[in-house]
Amino acid sequence: MTKHNVTGDLPFGEALGIAPGGVISYSSDYDTADDAIYPSRSHFRSYIDGIYMGYKWQCVEFARRWLYINKGYIFNDVAMAYEIFRLNYVRDLVNNTELSLHSFQNGSQRRPEAGCLLIWDEGGEFEETGHVAIITEVFDDKIRIVEQNQDFGKWPNEQDFSREIKAKIGNKNDYWLHCPSGKSTILGWVMQTGDPKHAVLFDVPDKQSFNILSCSAKDNGKVNSPWLNIANDDENAFVDMMQGHKLSSSPSNELNYYQISTVAKEALESATDELHQMFMHATDYALAHPELLAKFALPEQILAKIRTSWANRRNQLITSRFDFAMSENGLKVYEYNCDSASCYMEVAKVQGKWLKHFEVKDGYDAGSDLFNRLVKAWKSCKINSIVHVLQDDDPEETYHAFFMKSAIEAAGYKCEVIKGLSSLSWTADGDIQDCHGDSIKWVWKTWAWETALDELRLDDSHQQQVNEHTLPPTLADVLLNDDIMVFEPMWTLIPSNKAILPILCSLFPNHPLLLNTDFEMNSELEKTGYVVKPIVGRCGANIQLIDQDKKVLAEKFGQFENREKIYQQLFALPCIDNLYVQICTFTAQGNYAGSGVRVDPTMIIGQDSDCLALQVSHK
Structure with a gap:
């Protein structure tokens, strides 16, 4: 206040x-x-x-x-x-x-x-x-x-x-x-006090109330009817990627959606708010302890910039995503995606339109508040010039870019989407400008920070050309520029890196929302089964699930196999009607702002996993 x-x-x-x-x-x-x-x-x-x-x-x-x-x-x-x-x-x-x-x-x-x-x-x-x-x-x-x-x-x-x-x-x-x-x-x-007389007796949630319910909408003849407005850039891009007005890539799931109880929604909201504070505490702790920061395998030349980014209290988070496993067995967080997380539009806009189109009325849209919360987050930034949304030439990034543009404009700012980097150029003063001559000063990006860091790992001769501005501006030139404010900020490299997870466990031992995680394999993890994760990764790449009998339950390959790894207690996603279901919660300025689900026939959620509609039951 x-x-x-x-x-x-x-x-x-x-x-x-x-x-x-x-x-x-x-x-x-x-x-x-x-x-x-x-x-x-x-x-x-x-x-x-x-x-x-x-x-x-x-x-x-x-x-x-x-x-x-x-x-x-x-x-x-x-x-x-x-x-x-x-x-x-x-x-x-x-x-x-x-x-x-x-x-x-x-x-x-x-x-x-x-x-x-x-x-x-x-x-x-x-x-x-x-x-x-x-x-x-x-x-x-x-x-x-x-x-x-x-x-x-x-x-x-x-x-x-x-x-x-x-x-x-x-x-x-x-x-x-x-x-x-x-x-x-x-x-x-x-x-x-140990005396509960006259105290409020809060209901102990039934474990069953944390189960996710698989539901089907009625086939009301609207399956093949359009329900997204292609006059809106973000919805048009979404229809293009999905090749139609649909949420699922699988025809068998076209009428499927999921429902959670009010008790579960309240637990997710509380967990999201608490975990954000915990991750921020762990971020501050890691940055203050060089021996721990070394575990993140970040280029030495950007550590000072990360510390500067964290130190700037005006360099705030707009939005982020937590990934949870939730069932009658409990609620556990897998990781925190603070940097270039996905599924915002699906949860904030598409699932609500899907529920309305198919007349699903026995609850309310779990993402109905997300867009307005994002607008409020942007308003708090007090931006004084145009905001540039930078994206790669990727269909998913296109609709996310247009969606975020609509939130930025709703907050009262001018916004421009830039696909790729070829239209950017250097000015005589060493600034970066777009094709209209507008200086790049405020950026929201769909690219991950790690993509820019990979450019720093280039050979020295190429890096010298970059530094001397004899090449067009690169992603690193934009994102690592001290004169450009980037969202999500550079400090999100810390909480988004899975090396934060063992640190969290050491700071908050036996916390009910955390899974036991370590930098090394230990006997406790062997007893429970464990998940091997690269400290930096995307879309489930190079994750391996191993049970207590050392049997590989699932694995996914990718480009992060040479990265350092952490070992996390095995706590599998619930399998509901032959699909594994992961709950995602979204934040705005670090506070809960909405929920959605991602589903997959395998135990590892990846880039191709569907985002189906999630509803909170009125019951």
């Missing part, structure tokens, strides 16, 4: 007040952050005793810091403050144990206590995020709280609390807190 700066507000990082225990609440007015004090993304990460507290100076960071200093425990990373209300434990960092958390709704017969977490729901003044504060004193008619990122004003009269909230006791000794803003909602308070 942010508010417009008004008289009396303090700039970013200034102390607003001191809470009990000597914990300082800081101003979070990001518009006033001093680049000399906070020059990089890492300077916005808050640590105490080497333990990550959160992003400076948000409400969640303050709550975790207060608990750590005063209680010796913290709760796990959350993407949104309102998600704290569903947490069920904190980690005692002194004794390395888990302590029970229980949540009590506003109006509960159990009063809050000093040290409780007070939680606001998303919406109103806390749009999308919710809010968290620490309760420090409890009275019959009010409570006192301490917090961060609610406003930027100094606490009055040197008091040790930020504000008071009116309370009222009901006829049944129920304790109610008034919402200071009529547009926001207090969910209740979260307390570290």
Whole structure:
């Protein structure tokens, strides 16, 4: 949350007040952050005793810091403050144990206590995020709280609390807190206690609710009818690639779609938000440890550029994709595709049109919000010139390029799609321009960063010609240019590289969303079966699945066989009606924005795997 700066507000990082225990609440007015004090993304990460507290100076960071200093425990990373209300434990960092958390709704017969977490729901003044504060004193008619990122004003009269909230006791000794803003909602308070009396009893999801359901639309005579608008460039390109108005390349799947429960959708949303934060933490950790960064096998000459890209807090992620296996056996993430991921248009646009065309009405489109979230992400970039979308001469990249162009234009920017690089040229000043003479300054690309890095691995004589601009601009010339802002940014080379996965496992041991992964084969992986993956790869190339009896279950060949590899615990995709089904979730600015599925008759999802429609059940 942010508010417009008004008289009396303090700039970013200034102390607003001191809470009990000597914990300082800081101003979070990001518009006033001093680049000399906070020059990089890492300077916005808050640590105490080497333990990550959160992003400076948000409400969640303050709550975790207060608990750590005063209680010796913290709760796990959350993407949104309102998600704290569903947490069920904190980690005692002194004794390395888990302590029970229980949540009590506003109006509960159990009063809050000093040290409780007070939680606001998303919406109103806390749009999308919710809010968290620490309760420090409890009275019959009010409570006192301490917090961060609610406003930027100094606490009055040197008091040790930020504000008071009116309370009222009901006829049944129920304790109610008034919402200071009529547009926001207090969910209740979260307390570290082993006594669940009067606590909210959250339903434990039935394992079956995580099963993906295979469905068929009715043959309503519309199979051969057009349903995509070829007057739109992206839809026309999609029809051209698919050779018709269809989602599946296989006629036997033309009426097939998939459905997940509301419980599963909520779990995917929560997992996506949490995992993004975890991957960002692991990225920061890898960049700070050269011995780990060496595992990524990146060219030495670009490491400084990657660090610079990560340090630039304005160099934000627009969108990304997680790949999951989900079934009654659990929910596990395979990897994170932050760089040039695919399937955006299928999920954001095509599956919704398919569901509407075939009159599938027993749920809602799992990707219905994705386009609007992408538009919002682009709007936040504050771009000051034309955006160039760079793509290779590839049918799939063509419709993705046009689709992203429509999102960029919806955000209010001028956009130009460039196919290939032959139309680019050097100016006399050493800038790169398009065929219209417009300078290339902002780029969204369908090419992977690794393609540009391969150019750096060329022989020295060729590289010298590139550096001297005696050859036309190359992809590396564009993407590695310090005067060009590229999306997705160069730092995405780190979380997209599968070398991040063993680091994640070391930072978050036994995390329920992670699969055991290592740089070397170990006895535990041999017992469970394992997957061999190149640290850099695309479309499932050079992946091998091996079971606990050392039998090769599936493998796919490709051009990445000479890359370094990691070994990941075997957790196969569910096979549903003879197709293996992978859930994909998409982010906008690091937050969940939609879901889709990819299917294949083999155990490895690849370039030719279909994206079929995914619906969230109303049940």
